[in-house]
Amino acid sequence: xxxxxxxxxxxxxxxxxxxxxxxxxxxxxxxxxxxxxxxxxxxxxxxxxxxxxxxxxxxxxxxxxxxxxxxxxxxxxxxxxxxxxxxxxxxxxxxxxxxxxxxxxxxxxxxxxxxxxxxxxxxxxxxxxxxxxxx
Numbered sequence: 001x002x003x004x005x006x007x008x009x010x011x012x013x014x015x016x017x018x019x020x021x022x023x024x025x026x027x028x029x030x031x032x033x034x035x036x037x038x039x040x041x042x043x044x045x046x047x048x049x050x051x052x053x054x055x056x057x058x059x060x061x062x063x064x065x066x067x068x069x070x071x072x073x074x075x076x077x078x079x080x081x082x083x084x085x086x087x088x089x090x091x092x093x094x095x096x097x098x099x100x101x102x103x104x105x106x107x108x109x110x111x112x113x114x115x116x117x118x119x120x121x122x123x124x125x126x127x128x129x130x131x132x133x134x135x
Contacts, residue, residue, distance in 0.1 A: 035111040042082040042102040043134055046119045049073040049084055049100050053121070063098050065089045081108040082117075096122040 052073040057063045064071050069086035076083050083105055088098035104115040114133035120126045128134045 031110075035108065035114075038079070038081040038108050039111060039114050039117070039133055041077050041079060042104075042114075042117055045074075045077045045082065045084060046100050046102055046117065049086070050119055050121055050125070053086070053088075053098055053100070063088050069100075076105075077102070081105055093120075096120045096126055 049069065049072075053063055056072045064086065065088055067085065067087050067090060069075050069084050073084065073086075075085070081104065082102040085101045085103065086098060087093040087101070093099040098121055100119045100121070102117045104111060109115055113130060117133045118127070118129045120129075
């Protein structure tokens with residue numbers, strides 16, 4: 001009687017196949033999780049920038065004019081995955097008090113439905129677009 005030790009080739013191939021199946025499911029889910037995490041940072045920064053613009057208006061009696069977000073807030077998110085822009089008093093945003101936009105940068109551009117996230121404010125939050133990016 002032979003005393004066999006170790007694994008057969010078939011057993012190793014089965015284990016490799018199982019690992020490949022798990023990786024093919026897990027890696028895309030992890031990547032989507034990372035994109036959603038960065039997206040939530042952008043929406044939080046947009047709301048914080050809106051608070052900063054409102055505080056500016058309270059102190060100065062008017063919203064910051066033009067499109068220079070640096071006059072009251074940072075132009076990039078903390079980790080640099082989005083840049084923030086501001087529009088007030090311009091023809092493109094004349095129907096609201098101001099518009100804040102977060103535009104995806106670097107690897108975050110893979111988050112195709114949310115490469116540009118907007119917050120329109122007119123006394124209160126009027127519109128958050130695209131809606132699926134704010135969930």
